[in-house]
Amino acid sequence: MDLSLNDEHSMGTTIIGVTYDGGVVLGADSRTSTGMYVANRASDKITQLTDNVYVCRSGSAADSQIVSDYVRYFLHQHTIQLGQPATVKVAANLVRLVAYNNKNMLQTGLIVGGWDKYEGGKIYGIPLGGTIVEQPFAIGGSGSSYLYGFFDQAWKEGMTKDEAEQLVVKAVSLAIARDGASGGVVRTVIINADGVTRNFYPGDSLQLWHEELEPQNSLLDILNTPSPEPMNF
Amino acid sequence: MDQKPFSQGLLSSEADSQRTLYPYVTGTSVVALKYKDGILMAADMGGSYGSTLRYKSVERMKSIGKHSLLGASGELSDFQEILSYLDELILYDNMWDDGNSLGPKEVHSYLTRVMYNRRNKFNPLWSSLVLGGVKNGEKYLGMVSMIGVHFEDNHVATGFGNHLARPILREEWHENLSFEDGVKLLEKCMRVLLYRDRSAVNKLQIAKITEEGVTVSQPYSLKTFWGFSAFSNPTVGAEGSW
Numbered sequence: 001m002d003l004s005l006n007d008e009h010s011m012g013t014t015i016i017g018v019t020y021d022g023g024v025v026l027g028a029d030s031r032t033s034t035g036m037y038v039a040n041r042a043s044d045k046i047t048q049l050t051d052n053v054y055v056c057r058s059g060s061a062a063d064s065q066i067v068s069d070y071v072r073y074f075l076h077q078h079t080i081q082l083g084q085p086a087t088v089k090v091a092a093n094l095v096r097l098v099a100y101n102n103k104n105m106l107q108t109g110l111i112v113g114g115w116d117k118y119e120g121g122k123i124y125g126i127p128l129g130g131t132i133v134e135q136p137f138a139i140g141g142s143g144s145s146y147l148y149g150f151f152d153q154a155w156k157e158g159m160t161k162d163e164a165e166q167l168v169v170k171a172v173s174l175a176i177a178r179d180g181a182s183g184g185v186v187r188t189v190i191i192n193a194d195g196v197t198r199n200f201y202p203g204d205s206l207q208l209w210h211e212e213l214e215p216q217n218s219l220l221d222i223l224n225t226p227s228p229e230p231m232n233f
Numbered sequence: 234m235d236q237k238p239f240s241q242g243l244l245s246s247e248a249d250s251q252r253t254l255y256p257y258v259t260g261t262s263v264v265a266l267k268y269k270d271g272i273l274m275a276a277d278m279g280g281s282y283g284s285t286l287r288y289k290s291v292e293r294m295k296s297i298g299k300h301s302l303l304g305a306s307g308e309l310s311d312f313q314e315i316l317s318y319l320d321e322l323i324l325y326d327n328m329w330d331d332g333n334s335l336g337p338k339e340v341h342s343y344l345t346r347v348m349y350n351r352r353n354k355f356n357p358l359w360s361s362l363v364l365g366g367v368k369n370g371e372k373y374l375g376m377v378s379m380i381g382v383h384f385e386d387n388h389v390a391t392g393f394g395n396h397l398a399r400p401i402l403r404e405e406w407h408e409n410l411s412f413e414d415g416v417k418l419l420e421k422c423m424r425v426l427l428y429r430d431r432s433a434v435n436k437l438q439i440a441k442i443t444e445e446g447v448t449v450s451q452p453y454s455l456k457t458f459w460g461f462s463a464f465s466n467p468t469v470g471a472e473g474s475w
Binding site: 012031033036038040041045048061069072146177178179183184198200202203204211214216217218220222 | 285286393417430431435450451453454455456459460461463466467468
């Protein structure tokens with residue numbers, strides 16, 4: 001059986017970015033695979049570009065890392081020259097320039113999200129090819145296929161921070177349930193005027209979906225539980 | 234007289250034959266070991282459709298006759314076809330009504346012939362099979378691959394299990410494992426597969442074969458551990474890494 005253990009590292013992935021009233025919530029799974037093998041089950045796909053702008057990475061692990069490294073480098077210089085934090089729009093457009101001008105060689109889809117004092121919370125989707133699309137919410141990665149219907153129904157304008165984060169965690173968890181290339185833990189990053197908060201939701205803390213069962217320590221525990229007493233009326 | 238299209242080449246026959254080229258709905262690893270009273274076998278209940286985890290309640294282990302258990306990975310429709318062949322085999326065996334019944338060794342031999350002959354016709358059954366059983370006190374555990382490679386051993390695995398489970402079994406298996414130790418060892422293998430095999434699903438069954446017969450457990454899920462401190466913030470100090 002061809003297990004393709006020598007394929008390049010790819011983050012199959014589910015990535016999400018959602019705006020809410022006051023900022024943005026970015027979310028991602030944590031699975032990096034080489035072919036069918038899970039090379040890293042707890043990766044961090046939400047990467048910092050500046051203090052107030054983060055990017056969700058999907059596709060080739062190497063390509064997305066090098067793009068974010070370049071953009072972090074340019075943005076650092078830009079921030080010094082400008083004398084104040086870069087805006088989300090500038091960060092996203094820098095990502096677009098790298099993605100577009102190297103479109104033949106790169107295979108990575110990115111979601112840039114952050115907060116600045118001029119425009120508040122903003123999300124920009126940058127799919128393969130280097131198109132830039134500003135959106136109230138964006139989904140990407142292989143797991144996103146399973147979420148289009150979900151977001152069409154569940155997305156609402158003007159959510160609170162908690163509602164937005166719960167939506168993201170629920171969505172990543174649903175994608176993990178069906179996409180073999182996504183898995184592990186759900187990571188979220190919330191960015192607003194007050195700063196940045198990182199959260200971590202391990203696999204066993206997520207709610208159970210259809211055909212999923214309550215996890216046990218072992219079959220032996222199930223076999224050893226006594227059967228319920230018959231009722232006596 | 235029609236010219237055969239060149240692309241069909243030397244592999245076509247007179248009639249338009251069907252040929253399995255690639256699998257569609259697949260099951261992942263099966264792991265099995267011999268223990269004190271017989272055989273223990275474990276398989277998850279996933280049927281993947283490419284990278285989609287499409288079906289999550291598929292039984293990939295079935296009892297064969299009175300003495301054997303068959304577990305399969307690979308194309309599920311081919312597994313169902315094999316079950317159908319074995320059904321016929323057992324039926325004809327019962328019809329003899331001679332007090333004899335096919336044991337695991339015989340079933341394994343039959344499966345080997347079926348798989349190898351299909352391979353010779355370039356139309357394989359795209360499955361890896363694990364056959365275990367107990368008859369007259371003798372424990373038997375064997376494997377057949379989709380090209381007809383077959384062998385017996387004290388512990389076997391298919392698919393990813395070959396790479397992840399067999400090293401664990403080589404270290405920790407020993408003669409005369411108790412039922413509890415056997416189950417715990419299989420669960421250890423299945424948990425590793427859950428972490429590291431993309432097509433694994435967290436819902437599994439463990440089957441037991443002894444002289445008394447075959448029992449397949451109810452489906453259940455395993456707890457997983459994510460509490461390493463390194464997991465909560467892996468990129469501290471190395472922004473942009475993974």
